[in-house]
Amino acid sequence: MNTLLNVENISKYFGGVKALIEVSMQVKSDEILGIIGPNGAGKTTLFNVLSGFDKPTKGRILYYDKDITGKAVHEICRRGMGRTFQNIRLFGQMKVIDNLLVGMHTKLFVNFIEVVLNSKSGCLKENNAYKKAHEILKYLKINDIAFDLASNLPYGKQRKVEIARALSSQPKLLLLDEPSAGMNPSETEELMKLIGGIEDNFGAVVVIIEHNMQLVMGISDRIIVLNFGKNIAEGTPKEIQNNHLVIEAYLG
Amino acid sequence: MINKNKKNNYGLIFIVFTIFIPFIVKDQYQLRVINMVLLYSIIALSVNLIVGFSGQLDFGRSAFVGLGGYWYAIMMLHFHLPFIIAFISASLFCAFVGFGLGMVCRRSSFDYLTLMTVGFNIMCMQVFLNWIPVTNGALGLRLIPSATLFGFSFDTNFKFFYFALFLLIICYIVIKRITKSKIGRAFEAIRDDPIAASYSGIDVANFKVINFSIASFFTGIAGAAIASYVNFISPFASSLDESIYLLQMAILGGLGSLPGSILGAVILVIAPEISRTFYEYRLMFVGFLMVVMMLWVPNGILGKNGIGERVIGIKKLYSDKKNKQKRDNGKRTLLKSKNVFSSKKENNGSGGKKK
Numbered sequence: 001m002n003t004l005l006n007v008e009n010i011s012k013y014f015g016g017v018k019a020l021i022e023v024s025m026q027v028k029s030d031e032i033l034g035i036i037g038p039n040g041a042g043k044t045t046l047f048n049v050l051s052g053f054d055k056p057t058k059g060r061i062l063y064y065d066k067d068i069t070g071k072a073v074h075e076i077c078r079r080g081m082g083r084t085f086q087n088i089r090l091f092g093q094m095k096v097i098d099n100l101l102v103g104m105h106t107k108l109f110v111n112f113i114e115v116v117l118n119s120k121s122g123c124l125k126e127n128n129a130y131k132k133a134h135e136i137l138k139y140l141k142i143n144d145i146a147f148d149l150a151s152n153l154p155y156g157k158q159r160k161v162e163i164a165r166a167l168s169s170q171p172k173l174l175l176l177d178e179p180s181a182g183m184n185p186s187e188t189e190e191l192m193k194l195i196g197g198i199e200d201n202f203g204a205v206v207v208i209i210e211h212n213m214q215l216v217m218g219i220s221d222r223i224i225v226l227n228f229g230k231n232i233a234e235g236t237p238k239e240i241q242n243n244h245l246v247i248e249a250y251l252g
Numbered sequence: 253m254i255n256k257n258k259k260n261n262y263g264l265i266f267i268v269f270t271i272f273i274p275f276i277v278k279d280q281y282q283l284r285v286i287n288m289v290l291l292y293s294i295i296a297l298s299v300n301l302i303v304g305f306s307g308q309l310d311f312g313r314s315a316f317v318g319l320g321g322y323w324y325a326i327m328m329l330h331f332h333l334p335f336i337i338a339f340i341s342a343s344l345f346c347a348f349v350g351f352g353l354g355m356v357c358r359r360s361s362f363d364y365l366t367l368m369t370v371g372f373n374i375m376c377m378q379v380f381l382n383w384i385p386v387t388n389g390a391l392g393l394r395l396i397p398s399a400t401l402f403g404f405s406f407d408t409n410f411k412f413f414y415f416a417l418f419l420l421i422i423c424y425i426v427i428k429r430i431t432k433s434k435i436g437r438a439f440e441a442i443r444d445d446p447i448a449a450s451y452s453g454i455d456v457a458n459f460k461v462i463n464f465s466i467a468s469f470f471t472g473i474a475g476a477a478i479a480s481y482v483n484f485i486s487p488f489a490s491s492l493d494e495s496i497y498l499l500q501m502a503i504l505g506g507l508g509s510l511p512g513s514i515l516g517a518v519i520l521v522i523a524p525e526i527s528r529t530f531y532e533y534r535l536m537f538v539g540f541l542m543v544v545m546m547l548w549v550p551n552g553i554l555g556k557n558g559i560g561e562r563v564i565g566i567k568k569l570y571s572d573k574k575n576k577q578k579r580d581n582g583k584r585t586l587l588k589s590k591n592v593f594s595s596k597k598e599n600n601g602s603g604g605k606k607k
Contacts, residue, residue: 051451053447072450072455073447073450073451074450074451074452074453074454074455074456077450077451077452077453078453082451083451085448089445089447089448089451090444090448091440091441091444091445091448091449092444092445093440093443093444093508093556094437094440094441094444098437098440101434101437102437102440102441102449102452102454103452105434105437105438105441105452105454106452106453108434110433110434112435115429115430115433115434115435116426116429116430122433126433126434166451169452169453
């Protein structure tokens with residue numbers, strides 16, 4: 001098992017607030033990594049730092065053994081990192097299928113001349129992208145809403161569209177920020193199966209932040225627990241469930 | 253899905269109709285207004301590209317009309333260049349200036365970008381007003397040569413109509429293709445959510461620059477064409493009022509809708525020409541129109557949830573109602589039979605069986 005992402009002693013301070021303190025972690029290929037922790041533990045900040053949205057105060061991030069610390073968001077995305085958001089960020093005035101095609105932006109090599117001349121090669125590439133987008137929608141079982149406006153969808157489907165958009169950029173690493181928030185139990189169960197199959201179907205390693213313990217314990221191979229910006233425990237779901245530090249963090 | 257073989261019938265019908273306009277409209281004044289509509293449509297399309305698709309509020313569009321017009325006029329009057337070179341260089345010059353403006357405000361967010369474009373517009377107008385050796389100050393440049401292609405001069409209203417129509421069709425097709433492509437989708441993504449757009453691998457700052465360059469190119473084309481048609485350009489064509497006026501064309505027609513921009517230009521160019529006294533009040537009229545529109549159709553006539561969509565929506569609702577009634581009738585029969593089943597004890601199930 002080789003290491004996909006290597007985070008070395010990352011710290012992030014917002015003025016006096018220490019959101020992350022010396023967090024180190026590794027993401028290996030062939031696994032689903034869960035990140036849990038109480039509210040305000042710094043989970044989303046960790047994602048922001050990993051994806052380049054926030055620059056870390058200290059430390060460095062290696063992605064495929066290359067330093068990506070402080071790189072812009074779109075550059076890191078181009079290297080193959082996808083992400084969903086805790087509060088949904090869809091392109092509301094666009095159709096679902098167009099949302100996915102925007103996600104394919106970096107994989108769709110159509111140049112300006114092809115666009116202006118509406119050339120055959122450009123159309124072919126577009127059509128291929130359409131087909132791929134439909135495949136992703138089919139996998140997530142939302143192909144019936146492909147031509148609906150994203151803002152008109154119910155909450156649970158918007159979440160799925162967001163995952164679909166992140167998948168459409170063909171990432172090698174997919175960061176999911178609370179994908180099951182606002183879903184009912186049956187939807188959550190379905191989502192769990194879908195997330196479990198992402199690795200096999202799309203070849204993306206999933207890192208998941210989740211408050212739903214049933215979900216995260218069920219699908220993760222390894223779990224990292226954050227509390228007050230510190231990495232307090234790491235291990236398999238069973239080890240985490242019996243870790244006294246974790247129990248203390250959750251129950252006070 | 254983009255299909256190369258798909259034919260756009262509405263567009264063809266529209267073009268066929270417009271081709272015969274100069275034969276039907278004999279009045280020179282009316283034909284002149286129609287020509288101005290065609291040219292302003294191009295500007296409205298370019299405004300729509302920035303405001304409607306990319307979601308940046310640009311108050312500097314009339315500056316580019318002036319830049320294109322002045323560049324064309326100076327190239328023709330001072331340097332005596334051939335028409336085609338002066339014309340194309342004018343639009344390229346505008347694209348270049350648009351690129352520069354885009355570079356300056358690529359990192360600024362929505363409101364600050366708007367203020368920057370206001371500043372740019374005022375700056376351009378002051379240059380046109382005060383750089384007297386080149387621009388002839390407030391008097392403007394007169395006797396600008398008309399468009400000529402291969403020895404054929406588009407000097408009458410009749411001839412110029414076809415030149416303007418040709419330009420509009422070309423610009424429309426190119427803009428349409430851009431908006432349907434990866435580039436257009438990136439613009440829309442930036443409008444809807446810049447952060448999510450950057451997480452999709454779009455370089456937001458660069459796409460803003462590209463957007464400004466493309467739109468300025470088309471504004472410049474229209475500016476040069478107007479200068480060649482009217483044979484005159486004054487600095488007051490690039491005032492802030494004019495910018496607002498151009499902006500209103502795009503907003504009235506419908507943001508994000510290309511036919512809407514043309515409709516906006518039709519309304520706002522023809523309306524003030526109906527009477528000259530009305531011309532004095534055009535900004536008041538347009539202002540009033542804006543207030544009324546923002547209340548009922550905030551996205552413009554042909555925009556999202558605009559009048560066009562509402563008419564279709566009413567039709568759909570009507571057909572849906574019919575379908576629903578059919579479905580309801582079906583449901584009712586089901587319910588009846590269920591009721592019969594539930595009251596089995598009394599009826600001994602005979603009602604259900606009859607059904």
